[in-house]
Amino acid sequence: MxxxxxxxxxxxxxxxxxxxxxxxxxxxxxxxxxxAVRCPWTxxxxxxxxxxxxxxxxxxxxxxxxxxxxRSGELDGNERKxxxxxxxxxxxxxxxxxxxxxxxxNLNVSxxxxxxxxxxERRTPYMSEWGKEGCVAKTAEEATKLWMSEKSKENVENKxxxxxxxxxxxxxxxxxxxxxxxxxxxxxxxxxLSHALFFR
Numbered sequence: 001m002x003x004x005x006x007x008x009x010x011x012x013x014x015x016x017x018x019x020x021x022x023x024x025x026x027x028x029x030x031x032x033x034x035x036a037v038r039c040p041w042t043x044x045x046x047x048x049x050x051x052x053x054x055x056x057x058x059x060x061x062x063x064x065x066x067x068x069x070x071r072s073g074e075l076d077g078n079e080r081k082x083x084x085x086x087x088x089x090x091x092x093x094x095x096x097x098x099x100x101x102x103x104x105x106n107l108n109v110s111x112x113x114x115x116x117x118x119x120x121e122r123r124t125p126y127m128s129e130w131g132k133e134g135c136v137a138k139t140a141e142e143a144t145k146l147w148m149s150e151k152s153k154e155n156v157e158n159k160x161x162x163x164x165x166x167x168x169x170x171x172x173x174x175x176x177x178x179x180x181x182x183x184x185x186x187x188x189x190x191x192x193l194s195h196a197l198f199f200r
Contacts, residue, residue, distance in 0.1 A: 032095045036103065042096070050100045054093035061086040123150040 022030050035042040064086050068079065075083065098112055121130045126137035126146055137143040 028092060028095065032092070032099050035096070036099050042100075045096075045100055047097065047101045047104055050093065050097045054090070054097050057086065057089040057093050061090050119154075122154075123147045125150065 019027070019030055019034070061083075064079075064082050068075070068083070101107060102109065102112070121127070124143070124147065125131040125135040126143060135146070137146055
């Protein structure tokens, strides 16, 4: 028993040592990952509940940002501490929501991340790192116009997908109705044939 305790303690110390060496983003990712595996509260939280926590933290951050809009100049120590704290809460809850949705809805590890990258890259074609050659946005207005243009194309594509899906579902329904009618006809004809043979 003592041997197993030593092994367990060694593993725990190794995990603790690894976590203590992490900083910033990597440390927060590890916090969420560890909570997902070993925290009883996290194991029971559902996506909608987690979304509620995130919404609450976003409201608190908004209140802090609104209070800053009423003044000018550099943040003092207390203001900076409040903003950093609220922003950290939003980041944590957003990562928790992604993890809970991935867990409960059986999503792939990188699914939401990849979709987010693809969407933003598509809507910012003026970016030299991934955009279209010759596409330029020199002002915020031009960038917004390009963003909305790409977004409207997505909406059209989504409508086309929905229309196509509805057509497929309609065909499936029509096929089901046809099969039911055909079943009835076969049954009806079989009944007539049985009676005819019986009264011969």
